Amino acid sequence: MIVSYQITSVLAKNIILLNHPLMIKKIKTEQLKIGMYVHDFNCDKADEHVFISKALIKTEKAIQILDSWGIKEVYIDTLQGLDVERRKTNNKVTRDRRNGSHKMQGSGHSPPPDTTPLKEEVKIANTIKKEAVDIMQQAMVAAEEGKDIDVGNAFQLVEKMEKSVSRNKDALLLLTRMRRKDEYTLMHSISVSSLVLAFCNFSGIDYSMTINLAIGALLHDIGKTKIPIAILNKPGKLNPEEYTIIQKHAEYSADILADKSKLPSEVFDIALHHHERRDGSGYPDGLKGDAIGFGPKVVSLCDVYDAITSDRCYQNGIDKVGGLKILYDGSNLHFDKKLAYDFIRFIGVYPIGTCIKLENELVGVVTGSSGNLLQPVVRLFYSDKKKAAIRIQEINLSEVNIDIASYEASANWSSDKKQQFNTLRKTLGPLQ
Ligand SMILES: [Fe+2]
Ligand SMILES: [Fe+2]
Known part of the structure; x- marks a missing residue:
């Protein structure tokens, strides 16, 4: 028997229905397996059986029924159900990332699977997190005192973080989300960098670009060290003057990084423009649409998602979903639409902790x-x-x-x- 799938949450429906043609595949009925989601039955005969439209295949009987109706091909939605047997896709994606095509490969591909169980990777990620905290503390003190930031250390750290995220995308993300209120800026930077790494991994972005974006994410708020602590930690709403002062942090970040000639251009661009918004409502330059670089577009999504969901602890997963809804609602005005949709898919309908x-x-x-x-x-x-x-x-x-x-x-x-x-x-x- 074929049973239509229902999700009660409007948001879940929105996420699932994000228009993405690469998720729809035509396959032979004989390739159908339990757990696949049939998007279209590709046959007029299906119209006679009005009780089926889109459906999750739950039993072998359902496949036999389709066959008995003479339906030889169907379209499946791999976002909502299982895909056909994976061939060498994942290995190829990983190799391509190392060899370095700079383009997004499109979110229709399968992201590399985790190779290490979460429990195991958490132990390694915990050590990386401690190192990240040390390096960021040193960077923030250096920035505050007008001294040089050790960029080499930051690169080595991000490379380690990338390896962890490649082995298991969740371990570092989970650990960096656990933070004390007094270490917000520091842990936020590490968390946004981890999110960028995992999102780039998911999207098939090549290795060197991934590292550059993650360095930019790590240092994007370094300019906050120049903002008075009373404003930075003020509970409640900022008044207009305070808001103007806090907005300056993007330019301060760019200033701090400006004389680091070895830094890739994306890092500087991210520092200066991570608060720009697609409709021109952002700061400091009010850039619109594609005038905003790829780096700031990616980091702004990760930055906003982390900021929205950071006060909530592990158990309150519903708030992660609320965070996704804000990104979804803002995808027209504030964010690059395709990137926002890809990011929502990356986080998933049911993030860990939900x-x-x-x-x-x-x-x-x-x-x-x-x-x-x-x-x-x-x-x-x-x-x-x-x-x-x-x-x-x-x-x-x-x-x-x-x-x-x-x-x-x-x-x-x-x-x-x-x-x-x-x-x-x-x-x-x-x-x-
Ligand atoms: Fe910022
Ligand atoms: Fe930020």
């Missing part, structure tokens, strides 16, 4: 990706049906073929549900 409820009313938190965007790995801890805690267990939804019914907002949880979630957090080890 709380969700399954169709069977079990509640859990997303802890990993399964290769199927809509059926991630989740750790379950509560049954809404029984209104009771359950034994904490991790399941790969793509293996058991259970769908997510909705996002969960922890603010409305009962006390026993919150308590069980806290127990769950203890099972997350280094990800707590």
